[in-house]
Each structure stands twice: as structure tokens, then as C-alpha cells.
Amino acid sequence: MTIRPATVALVLFFAATLAFFSVSAPRFATATNYENLMAGFSFVAILAMGQAFPILVRGIDLSIGAIVGLVGMVVFDLTLIFHVPGYVILPVALVVGMLAGALNGVLVVVLRLQPFIATLATLAAYRGLTYTISGRQLVPGLSTTPITDRWIVGIENYFDVGGWLGVNKLLAMPWFPLSFFIMLALFALFQTLVLATRFGRDLYAVGGNYEAARLAGINTGRVIITAYALSGLCAAIAALIMVARFTTATEALGTGSELTAIAAAVIGGVSLAGGIGSMFGPALGAFLLGAVLLGLTLQGVPQFVQQIITGAILLAAVGYDRLLVVRRQRRLAANLAQAG
Amino acid sequence: MDAPAILRGVGLTKIYGNLVALRDADFSLRPGEVRALIGSNGAGKSTLIKVFTGAIAPTLGRVEIDGVAAPLGDPSEMIRRGIACIYQHSNLAPAMSVLDNIFLGRQPTRRFGFVDSARQRREARALLERHRIAIDLDATVGNLPTVKQKEVEILKALALDARVILMDEPTAWLAASEVAKLHDTIRMLKTRAVGIVYISHVLDEIFAVCDTMTIMRDGRVIAESAVADIDRPRVVHLMVGEKLARESAEAAHEKRHPRGTGEIRMSARDLTKRGVFTEVSFDLHAGEILCITGLIGSKRTELLRTLFGCDRFDGGTLQIDGRTAAFASPTGAIAAGVGFVPEDRHREGLMLDMTMTENLAMATLDRFHRGLMLQRRRMSEAARQAIASLSIQPPDGSRPVKLLSGGNQQKVLVGKWLNRAPRILILDEPTVGVDVGAKAEIYRILRRERERGAAILVVSSDLEEVFTIADRIGVMVAGRLVRIHDADDCRLQDIVREIGGAAA
Numbered sequence: 001m002t003i004r005p006a007t008v009a010l011v012l013f014f015a016a017t018l019a020f021f022s023v024s025a026p027r028f029a030t031a032t033n034y035e036n037l038m039a040g041f042s043f044v045a046i047l048a049m050g051q052a053f054p055i056l057v058r059g060i061d062l063s064i065g066a067i068v069g070l071v072g073m074v075v076f077d078l079t080l081i082f083h084v085p086g087y088v089i090l091p092v093a094l095v096v097g098m099l100a101g102a103l104n105g106v107l108v109v110v111l112r113l114q115p116f117i118a119t120l121a122t123l124a125a126y127r128g129l130t131y132t133i134s135g136r137q138l139v140p141g142l143s144t145t146p147i148t149d150r151w152i153v154g155i156e157n158y159f160d161v162g163g164w165l166g167v168n169k170l171l172a173m174p175w176f177p178l179s180f181f182i183m184l185a186l187f188a189l190f191q192t193l194v195l196a197t198r199f200g201r202d203l204y205a206v207g208g209n210y211e212a213a214r215l216a217g218i219n220t221g222r223v224i225i226t227a228y229a230l231s232g233l234c235a236a237i238a239a240l241i242m243v244a245r246f247t248t249a250t251e252a253l254g255t256g257s258e259l260t261a262i263a264a265a266v267i268g269g270v271s272l273a274g275g276i277g278s279m280f281g282p283a284l285g286a287f288l289l290g291a292v293l294l295g296l297t298l299q300g301v302p303q304f305v306q307q308i309i310t311g312a313i314l315l316a317a318v319g320y321d322r323l324l325v326v327r328r329q330r331r332l333a334a335n336l337a338q339a340g
Numbered sequence: 341m342d343a344p345a346i347l348r349g350v351g352l353t354k355i356y357g358n359l360v361a362l363r364d365a366d367f368s369l370r371p372g373e374v375r376a377l378i379g380s381n382g383a384g385k386s387t388l389i390k391v392f393t394g395a396i397a398p399t400l401g402r403v404e405i406d407g408v409a410a411p412l413g414d415p416s417e418m419i420r421r422g423i424a425c426i427y428q429h430s431n432l433a434p435a436m437s438v439l440d441n442i443f444l445g446r447q448p449t450r451r452f453g454f455v456d457s458a459r460q461r462r463e464a465r466a467l468l469e470r471h472r473i474a475i476d477l478d479a480t481v482g483n484l485p486t487v488k489q490k491e492v493e494i495l496k497a498l499a500l501d502a503r504v505i506l507m508d509e510p511t512a513w514l515a516a517s518e519v520a521k522l523h524d525t526i527r528m529l530k531t532r533a534v535g536i537v538y539i540s541h542v543l544d545e546i547f548a549v550c551d552t553m554t555i556m557r558d559g560r561v562i563a564e565s566a567v568a569d570i571d572r573p574r575v576v577h578l579m580v581g582e583k584l585a586r587e588s589a590e591a592a593h594e595k596r597h598p599r600g601t602g603e604i605r606m607s608a609r610d611l612t613k614r615g616v617f618t619e620v621s622f623d624l625h626a627g628e629i630l631c632i633t634g635l636i637g638s639k640r641t642e643l644l645r646t647l648f649g650c651d652r653f654d655g656g657t658l659q660i661d662g663r664t665a666a667f668a669s670p671t672g673a674i675a676a677g678v679g680f681v682p683e684d685r686h687r688e689g690l691m692l693d694m695t696m697t698e699n700l701a702m703a704t705l706d707r708f709h710r711g712l713m714l715q716r717r718r719m720s721e722a723a724r725q726a727i728a729s730l731s732i733q734p735p736d737g738s739r740p741v742k743l744l745s746g747g748n749q750q751k752v753l754v755g756k757w758l759n760r761a762p763r764i765l766i767l768d769e770p771t772v773g774v775d776v777g778a779k780a781e782i783y784r785i786l787r788r789e790r791e792r793g794a795a796i797l798v799v800s801s802d803l804e805e806v807f808t809i810a811d812r813i814g815v816m817v818a819g820r821l822v823r824i825h826d827a828d829d830c831r832l833q834d835i836v837r838e839i840g841g842a843a844a
Binding site: 196197198199200201202204205208209211212213214215216217218219271275276328330 | 393446
């Protein structure tokens, strides 16, 4: 795998953003702030990496926020109503997320729905299902009971990495949240998956040229369904991290996170035209977005303005992606002309 | 003729809607045979190839490999049985490396689905060496020039160790030296008992490299022969059919009007759109039909779109009636008296769910309103006249266009411009998917417009059509308008040769 110039540009831009806010925003360059960044955006990075799979096959998954909500509520019900032990709940939660994602894939492949429409529909459906099964509504009084199962709340844990390394005397290291390490592990797993396995090659082939992939005998339907299932799986992992953090789940958990995830993936160079990008970009893109939002908060920019800025960043990233696509097509056309 | 066939098609028929693309075609190929598949555009060659690759399933008929019936419409099964194809249009994933593309969909793997890249690279190297092809395996395919991309496609087929390789116009983008190299490769494959099907419009190539040929026309196989037993005039005659021979004889009686009345309506000088077409110059006169022909991909459609203001050009000048024009949009072109009938009538031409009356009025709505309100009665009246004069069947203006046959749909599409009495009419493949009767009527309509004094520009791949209606014939090759002939002074063979890129 050669390192693309876009990746280098992203890393430089990330460094520049950190430098900018370190100078201009009060308390940005502190251990606490970096801890906040890692705790608050590791699950965004996980969602963004998940989102990268459907985008790589030229699709999109708008339903991940709703899947986060659904999985959160399943966890809530199983612990507080049914008192199922946490070590059972964890795999169940992952399976629920994966199935919800796979259903998106089935809609896209079997019913040949446009991914945007299919996942917009399931976004509404999953969110509605979340309200329907909500233990907060079904069992009065539960809404104020915190989740205490050690397997689940244990995910919200911090490690004093600086202490282990013995560098605390030299500089104040942030404590690293477990979710950050989960994110790193998933990154390693997914990056290997897309770059070094047969499935990964098929993923790029389907996204890069669907017809060529089909004619090469690739089972395109299976590849697409798997991509959406992985996106659902990531949503489930993100849901567990959020539930652990809040020690509860609400019906609105994860609302709007699809937008952040798509923004992070596109900023990270995963092309909406399909077949281009890897897992590094979305992960770093999420932290870039996080750094910007945290920096703005520290500068005293109100929450609503930040939403506008998120939207603007998404537009800019998508516009830039589009520009690259047009330029690639031009170059292709120029090549053809040369041949004649 | 003794060796048993490795690939056989029996009674293959493919029907799309009301278009029969392939009609009861039989085909057979023996090991080590190079069989040319020829015919004009729309004769059914590509459809036949697609049936063999499993890209589409035939409506009727069966495919046998080594005498055993093969499953239909399943590309992976066909690849497993050793059928490879080099497609006319690129079938590569542009963002992936050459290496990944060669092994697309069948990378060698180790445990857990990990791609065995070392083995992949070793096999690819061996392949390159064996065929003496030099290419950077790590280059991104989208960045390669087209000639190199074609090589990747060929490598992809070779890497399969295919027993049959189907080549759909493999040389369309290749330079002469590259063609010779491809032919060497074909001869080498022949010695290894690989069967090859070779589609090309360039007869020189066919006589150079093929053993046998199958000639198709209108979806049927109409002749089979050994290359040694047939000469070129006979091939051309079979390709275009008795009808053209007759029609062109008739058309010869029909008076042609090169340069029409002599008044120049549209004049292009060195029109250039970077990376698409280059230095296109022509004059289009009132009262003539100028046909531009060429291979698919020679950028004729792109040229027409630019003339009508759908796309911009980067260089050169365009004059309409002596005044410089650079249309920013079709609105400007229409105001200047230009009408445009696009190639794809379903996607770009018609509102399929709307009625014939509404479609016929589409380009003239500015004349059918008072204030904000449309005048339905006047619209229906105008449509009734148009339907009668175009003899559209059934003559019922309230009928949704999607219920009409292809030919009648096309008449509606042409008819919507005729209301405006256009000074210049541009048509892109005006009779694709249209039956013979409707074709003749569309020709009649075009001739009538010409007599009225309109300047007509037609792009067509159908040589039969070109020779029937053209007053002058332009040949476009890879984005250049290489030559314009008076239709009376040129022969079909010459045009065929020029289209293929041979020097005039």
C-alpha cells in the first residue's frame, strides 16, 4: 500500500489544527482536553470506520445513529428489565447491530433500493422500534435507575499510560480511555481486512467498477450486504461505549451521529464515488472533527453554531471529493484522446 | 472441422422489450480456432458475446461448453469453465493497481482469506515475461494511458488460463504497432489450442489473423465461412445486406444535394473540447443532410451535445447564420432555431408517462399559452396535425408515449421539433431500435424537412442509414472529423476503412 498524498495532507492538516487551537483556544493544550477528545470521539471514529464500508461500495448508511439507539435500548432492557448478565448482553448487542446493518444491505441488494433511500427508511424504522421497546416507557421508574452491570459500565475505564511509562514527572499525560484502545484494535483489524484480504479486494472492486466486479465472478451481493453488516456492527460497538459512559440509554441515543460519521469518513478521503479510501482517513477524520469542535467550544462558540460548522465542513469535504472525481474523469478522457 | 466444439451456442435469442437483439443464432468454436464475428452496429455481436460471458441470460436457447450445457447468466460459472472476455468498454476498477485488476475477483489466498500477494506478484511476473509485456504492476489503472489499460484487460484474460477468449473490438483504441503485438499474442494462444472470437470492424485485421468468420445482421447469423474462401466485397455485401445494395441503388436515383442551396447555416472551425474532440471543422448548408459516422467512442455524441449548448467547448468558433454563437445552454440554441433529437429517447428525449400531445408540445410551449395558462385546445389541435403528418400509429394524442412502439416514439421525438420549423435539426442515431417501416418513414420526414430548406446534421453508426439519407458523409475517428465526402463520390468500402482508422 502506497501512502497517498491525500493521507499526508490529512495528517498535516490535523497537526495544523492542533497547533492552531493550542495557541488560540484557552486550555486546549492540556491533558484533560486530550482526554476529552479521546473519550468523546473514539466512538465517532468507530462509527466513521464502519461508515467507510458502505461508502467504499458506493453506498451510504444513514441508519447508524438509529442503530446506536436501538442497540442502546436493547442493552437497557436486557440489564434493567430482564437482568441478563453483561457477558451475554455484549455479544447479543453486537449481533443486533450486525443484523440491523445486514438488513440495510439486503434492501439495497435484493430490492435494489438506492442506499440513501433504503437507509433513510430504516433510520425511521429503527428509531421507531427503539421507542416501541423502550423500557423507560414500559416500566415506570426505570428511567432513573442507572446501569451497574460490571461488564457494561466496565467499558468506561481509563488507563494511566503516562504512569506506566514513568513519564508523568516530565509531562502531564492524559489518561487513556478504554474506548480509544477499542478504536485502535478495530482500526488494526479493519485496515488489515480492507488491504490484505480477498474480501477487501472485492470491496474495492465492487465500489470501483460494479459491472467489472460482477463479470469477474465476484459475488457482489454478498460483498455489499457484508459491508452494511460491518457498519451495523460498528454502530453496536459505539452504542456500548456510549451506554457505558452515560450508565443509561435514552430513545434519542446516537441521533445525528450518522452525519458526523459520514463527514469524518469523507474528510478522511473515502470517496463517495466508491472504491477509494482506507480506514486511516475516517479514524483520523473523526479526531480532526473532534479537535475543531472542542477547540471552538473552548473559544466559547455556542453549540448551535458548531452544528452549522459541522455541516459546512461536510459540504466542503463532499465538494472537494466531487472535484477530485471530475478531475479523474477529465484525466481519463484525456488519456483516451491521446490514444487516438 | 473434425475437432469437437469447445464453445457452442444453439438457437440463442435475446429480447429486450419489443426489440429482438438476437434471433435464433447458432455459433460454434473449435480449439485453436480464431473466429471473426462481424456485422454492422446493432447486428447482435455484443449481445451474443454477453450471453457467452454470462453477463446476460438469453431469452431462449442454450450454451454448451465441451458438449455440456452451461448455466446461463452467471459470470462466475463461465469464468470457472474457462471463458474469458476482453470487453469493448473498459472493465477495470480504475482506482486499483494493475496487479489487483489482473486478479480481480480471484486473488490467490492463504488461510483466513488473506491475499497471497507474493504468489500473486510471482504469477503476474511470469505472465508478463511469457508474453513479453512491460507494465508496472503497482501503477494505478486509472492513471495509465488507454493502450496500457487494454493490455491490462488482455493480461486479465491471459491470467485465467482461459480456453476461450472473446475479444469485443480489442483494437478500437490501439495504435498499429500495438495491434500487431496483439495479433502475435493471438497466434501464440492459437498454438495452445485456445479458441478465440474476434470482433472488429476493420476487415484488414480479420483477414490478417482470423481463420473463420461468422457474419451477423439484424440479430441473425446470416453466413459462416472460412476466411480463405471469401473475399472482401462479398463480406461487405453480406454485412450490409441486399437491402442496402438495393436502397443505395435507389438512393442514387434520389437526387442528392451536397451543400444544399449553398447557404451556410452552421459553420464550425477548429472546435475543440479538451480530452474529447479536437479541431472539428465543417459547414452545414441549408437543404442538405450531413451524416457523421464512426465507431462508438469516436465522440460524435459529445460533439452534437456541444453544438446544441448542452456542453461547452474550449476552443475554436461556431457560427450560426454567419453570427458567432457560443450557447451557454440549449435555450440559446433553440432560440437560434436549432432542434436536437438525442440518442437515448427514453432517458433524454421523452417524458414517457406523459401523453403524445404533451410531448409534441414540449419544445413549443412558449406558443401555447396565454398569460400563465396553457391553451390545451390549441395544443391538441397542433398535435392532431403533427400526428397525421407524421403518420403516428395509433393516431390518439391522449395516449401515453410509453405505450407506443419504438418507431412511433421516435417520430414523436422528431415531431416535437418540427412544430418550430427548425432552421437546423441535429439528430443522434435517429433510428436505433426502430423497425424497418418506421425507419423509412423517419427518412421520409428528414427528406421533407430538407426540401423545406432545413439544414440537417445526423450522427449514425448504421452505414445502411448513412448511405440512404446522406448528401454528404463525414467520418469521425477518435475525436477528429477526418474527412467529409460527397455521398455520390464515395464507396462503402472506403468509409468502412476510414472508420477503422486506416489512412484514407
